[in-house]
Amino acid sequence: MAMTLWKKIKGKFQKPWIRFYSMDAGVAEFYPLYPSQRLKRQWRINTLKEQHKNKSECPVLALKETFDNLKMKDNGIKEHAATCPAITAVMDSGWILPAPADFAIRPDPEKGTFQWVTRQLFVGGKYVTSHIERQTEGMRDLVNKAQPTLGQVVKLETPWRVMAHPDIVLLQIPVSYSDDKRFSAPTGIVDPSYSYEINVQLFWHAMEGDHIVEAGTPLCQWIPIPRKWLDTKEFDVIIETANDEDFKAEQMMDYLKTKSFIENTKLNDRIKDHKKINSLNKNLKRFD
Structure with a gap:
């Protein structure tokens, strides 16, 4: 009875757990998933550096800047969206799934298809495969309206698998505000209770030239959420x-x-x- 009570108390304060494991050796050591706040977006780094550079530490010059800013039509507000709490929160939430190995894509926009090459095959003898055009008809162009999207979808069958606490599901989104505009991962919810293989679909946008996606390239972002939050009756x-x-x-x-x-x-x-x-x-x- 004492042991049962201890398990209940322990369960009440225990953190929900998630386990990512690779079926191929080396991947977890060299290209593991990592917290999103560790992703270095170059545009974000440059913006924050520029803001810091333009801000004077001298009280006299700072006051002069204040007067100059108030004369501007936009009321002198220089705060960049890179510091917006809402944008920062989504950029820094969850984990980033990086490419486990190099692969190259040669798109053929006229046919809506692509050729691919890689030196690495993972468990089951696969890595780069595809979804045919018909499988995403009517929705793929909605993923990123600002860019064209190839008809054939790149599908990566990674060696990663996932287990999680029964109360947790994972929201997959494209890497938020990514520097890489060549592809977009679809948005969806992964339920580890039955969907444990991590296969990533990429809607391809770069229509010209050959493109190497190097090992370590961020592919998508996974954000854990409580399963019950999917039910509107819970609120x-x-x-x-x-x-x-x-x-x-x-x-x-x-x-x-x-x-x-x-x-x-x-x-x-x-x-x-x-x-x-x-x-x-x-x-x-x-x-x-």
């Missing part, structure tokens, strides 16, 4: 017109936007202020 959702408490909070939010020069404030401090206003909204008590 109490209210859809209504704003009340007095909401209008009061809106006025305070408007005040926050102009109470300080944005050049002299930190993003984390602004987030802290927003959280304080949200905590003061008495509508929260309706859900206690």
